[in-house]
Amino acid sequence: MSRAITVLDPGPLALVQDLGRAGNGHIGVPPSGALDTPSLRLANRLVGNPEPAAGIETVLGGLRLRAECSCTVAITGPSTSVHIRRSTVDSHAPVHLRAGDELTVGRPNTGLRCYIGVSGGIAVPAQLGSRATDMLSGIGPAPLRAGDRLPLGSPGTPEGFDGVPPVSAPDELVVPVVLGPREDWFDDPAGQLAAGSWTVSAESNRVGIRLDGPALRRAERHRDIELPSEAVITGAVQVPANGRPVIFLADHPTTGGYPVIGVATALPALAQARPGVTVRLRPTR
Amino acid sequence: MRLLRCGHDAVLVEVDSLVEVDAVRASLLAASGRDELGDLVELVPAARTVLAAFRPGTGEHGRQAVREILDAADLAHPVRTSPREITLPVVYDGPDLALVADTAGLSTKDTVAAHTGAVYTVAFSGFAPGFGYLTGLPEPLRQPRLDSPRTSVPAGAVGVAGEFTGVYPRPSPGGWRLIGRLADDAEPLFDPSREPAALLAPGDAVRFEAAG
Numbered sequence: 001m002s003r004a005i006t007v008l009d010p011g012p013l014a015l016v017q018d019l020g021r022a023g024n025g026h027i028g029v030p031p032s033g034a035l036d037t038p039s040l041r042l043a044n045r046l047v048g049n050p051e052p053a054a055g056i057e058t059v060l061g062g063l064r065l066r067a068e069c070s071c072t073v074a075i076t077g078p079s080t081s082v083h084i085r086r087s088t089v090d091s092h093a094p095v096h097l098r099a100g101d102e103l104t105v106g107r108p109n110t111g112l113r114c115y116i117g118v119s120g121g122i123a124v125p126a127q128l129g130s131r132a133t134d135m136l137s138g139i140g141p142a143p144l145r146a147g148d149r150l151p152l153g154s155p156g157t158p159e160g161f162d163g164v165p166p167v168s169a170p171d172e173l174v175v176p177v178v179l180g181p182r183e184d185w186f187d188d189p190a191g192q193l194a195a196g197s198w199t200v201s202a203e204s205n206r207v208g209i210r211l212d213g214p215a216l217r218r219a220e221r222h223r224d225i226e227l228p229s230e231a232v233i234t235g236a237v238q239v240p241a242n243g244r245p246v247i248f249l250a251d252h253p254t255t256g257g258y259p260v261i262g263v264a265t266a267l268p269a270l271a272q273a274r275p276g277v278t279v280r281l282r283p284t285r
Numbered sequence: 286m287r288l289l290r291c292g293h294d295a296v297l298v299e300v301d302s303l304v305e306v307d308a309v310r311a312s313l314l315a316a317s318g319r320d321e322l323g324d325l326v327e328l329v330p331a332a333r334t335v336l337a338a339f340r341p342g343t344g345e346h347g348r349q350a351v352r353e354i355l356d357a358a359d360l361a362h363p364v365r366t367s368p369r370e371i372t373l374p375v376v377y378d379g380p381d382l383a384l385v386a387d388t389a390g391l392s393t394k395d396t397v398a399a400h401t402g403a404v405y406t407v408a409f410s411g412f413a414p415g416f417g418y419l420t421g422l423p424e425p426l427r428q429p430r431l432d433s434p435r436t437s438v439p440a441g442a443v444g445v446a447g448e449f450t451g452v453y454p455r456p457s458p459g460g461w462r463l464i465g466r467l468a469d470d471a472e473p474l475f476d477p478s479r480e481p482a483a484l485l486a487p488g489d490a491v492r493f494e495a496a497g
Contacts, residue, residue, distance in 0.1 A: 025329040025336070027475075027483035028410040127477035137414050139477045181289030181297040229411060231329035231336035233295050255331050255411035263292030 003120055003152035004068040007144045008102065011062020014144040016122050017115075018054040021130035021139075025231055025254045032134035032250050035206060035271030036113055039076040039167070043117030046074035046094045048156040053121030054131040056144070058114045061107040063144075065116075067097035071152060072119040078111030078272060079166035092166050111169035111272035120152035135206045136251040169272040175247075175264050177237055177281045181230075182259035185222040186239070189261055190283040192216050198245070202275040206251040208238075209270055211279055215243025216261060229255045235267055236260040237281070245281075286360070288352060291336065294344030295327075296351055298335045300360065303408050303420055303448075308363035309335045309355060310487060315364050316354045323347040330409040330487050332418075368406070369489045373452065374471050374496035375401075375443050379463035381431070385445060389425035397495055399423045400464065405450060405491040410483070415454035415475025417485035422450050434460030441467035441474070443493070454483075468496040 007014070017040060020033020034040035034057055041051040056063065061080055067073075075082050075091040082089050083104040089095050091114070097103060105114055124131050124141050133140040144150075183189040198213030216239050232238060232255065236248045240258045247264050249271065262283065264270065273279065286305070289297040298309050310330045316322045324340035325347065339347035358364075377397045379385075386396040405419035422445060430446045435458060438444075442453045444461030452467060453459060454474035467474070474484050485491060 022326050022338075024414075024482075025327045025338075026410060026487050027481075027485075028412065028414045028416055029477075029482070125478070128482050139414065178290065178292050181291045181299075228332035228334075230297065230331040230334040231327075233292060233327075233336070233338055235292055253411075254329060255409075260291075263295075265293070 003071065004149050005071070005118060005152065006066045006068055007063070007146055007148040007150065008066055009062065009064040009146055010144040011058055011060065011064075011105070013059040014063045015057045015133040015135075016054050016124055016141045016144070016150070017057040017132050018130055019052045020132045020250055021128045024128055028254050029128060029139065030134055030136055030251050030254055031234060032132040032140065033130065034115065034132075035249055036077060036115065036268040038268050039113070040115045040117070043074045043076040043115040044121070046076070046092070047072045047117045047119040049117060049119065049121050050156070053117070053153070054124070055118065055122060056116040058105055058116070059112055061105040061114055063105045063116065065103045067099055067101045067103070068149070069099050069152070071097050071155065073097055073103060074117045075105055075114055076117070077114035077167070078108035078169055080108040080114055081106030111167065112274055113271055118152055119155035123151045123153040134251050136253060167272065169269070169274070172278040172280070173266070173269055173273055174280045174282055175266050175270065176284050177262035177264050179262045179283055179285060182227070183261050185218055185259040186261055187217045187219050193262065193281040193283045196281065198279045198281070200273045200275050200277045200279060204275065206249055208249055208252055209247040209273065211245045211247070213244065216245060217243065222259070227257055227259050229257045232256045232260055233263065235264045237262045237264055286355065288348070291338075292344070294341050294347070295336060295338035296348045298337065298351065298355065299333060301333070303332065304363075305360045306330050306333065306335055307406070307408065307488070308358065308360040311364045311366055312354055312358040313337055313351065315366070316350070321354065322350050331411065332409065366488065370492070371484060371489055372492045372494055374468035375465040375493045376468055376497040377465040377495055379443065379465045381462040382464045385426065385428060385462050385464050388428050391425060396426070396464070399426055400450070401493050401495055407485045407487050407489045407491060409487050410485070413454055413457055414477070415483040415485065417451055417489075417491075418449045419451055419491055420448060422448055426450070428462055430460035431462060434458055438463065439466070441471070443467065
């Protein structure tokens with residue numbers, strides 16, 4: 001029998017993700033891929049996969065799966081409860097499933113996105129070199145639905161054990177932002193970024209984190225003019241007409257017509273920021 | 286030309302024209318082919334810029350290489366490359382064909398002849414996967430967008446806007462004046478399961494031919 005798992009309930013949102021398809025911006029294709037890449041890599045290491053293998057990214061847990069074969073799974077991201085065969089096991093550790101076993105990923109107490117690594121990796125067909133679901137462009141598999149049967153690749157051998165403690169997502173994030181390319185479109189860009197405090201909007205998704213809070217003021221000579229569309233990268237802090245910054249995540253459009261004041265690092269932490277979390281932007285050169 | 290910082294691992298090259306954009310893109314692509322550009326991950330042209338992004342942790346080296354290559358390049362006389370040539374069969378029955386012909390002061394027949402008579406270059410992509418902004422549009426066909434964009438433009442629609450012409454790869458909202466549609470038997474502009482996924486990439490030469 002071929003190796004597979006079946007989705008019984010996807011929870012709020014469950015997607016196949018790997019490390020994405022960077023390198024296709026010139027044909028208008030976003031990079032996509034796991035938002036919290038260290039957590040996906042860890043899940044893969046725990047089950048003996050190469051780090052780039054495809055796993056499942058969930059939002060607020062809730063995913064229920066059935067193993068159709070003997071396999072090893074590991075849940076990473078924020079700490080969460082994992083239920084198997086009516087018992088509770090730890091996240092962040094490899095767990096063996098027998099054919100027919102059901103697994104439920106609980107709702108994490110902090111953070112947003114958990115990653116489920118499965119031995120052999122999710123082996124749906126790749127598109128442009130990746131199995132990632134791109135929510136902006138509709139490339140890759142559709143969001144998972146109950147009844148989806150996901151093929152698995154050939155399992156490897158787990159190499160040792162990662163003793164990595166689960167991340168605990170904080171209520172306040174300090175995000176370093178490298179100024180540019182369009183910081184000169186703003187009055188005192190470093191000062192405005194450093195002085196502000198924003199919260200993660202409920203409108204945020206894999207395309208970007210929208211921030212509620214103070215509007216960033218453009219410099220006099222750049223008011224009421226448009227920027228010809230230019231390429232943007234993951235982490236770009238774009239400032240639309242209303243002045244409230246958007247931090248682009250992996251499913252971002254490849255070009256944008258609003259100025260980018262800087263590029264944020266600490267993207268894995270941003271991937272775990274729930275709506276309402278406070279974000280401070282710390283400008284760096 | 287200005288080099289603008291774009292995070293730790295990328296640089297945005299800003300120039301004054303689409304001709305220079307193409308020259309920068311061609312120079313950097315050629316240098317990358319000669320392995321002189323480090324670990325280049327993305328090379329993305331747009332209207333006045335070219336983004337070069339490098340493998341995380343190697344941006345410092347990459348930016349330095351970009352600076353050296355472009356300092357030595359003559360952007361007024363770009364590297365000559367032999368572009369891929371693509372011909373797209375089009376049925377010229379678009380809802381704005383009469384409007385475009387009127388605005389151009391041409392008959393619809395001459396409008397079609399003007400559109401099929403030119404050779405276009407894919408200047409850059411964006412808006413949707415596989416959507417190429419094609420330059421080389423004859424002067425009379427350079428026209429404003431619609432006053433009010435359509436909420437839905439079908440896949441394959443062929444339009445003009447400003448100095449560009451292009452084909453919608455998928456149904457989407459759009460404000461371009463539509464003069465035709467790809468013939469039913471034409472290859473789709475974008476298919477993520479095909480190799481290559483996008484029919485059009487920056488630098489390609491494109492012709493349109495009247496079909497049907």
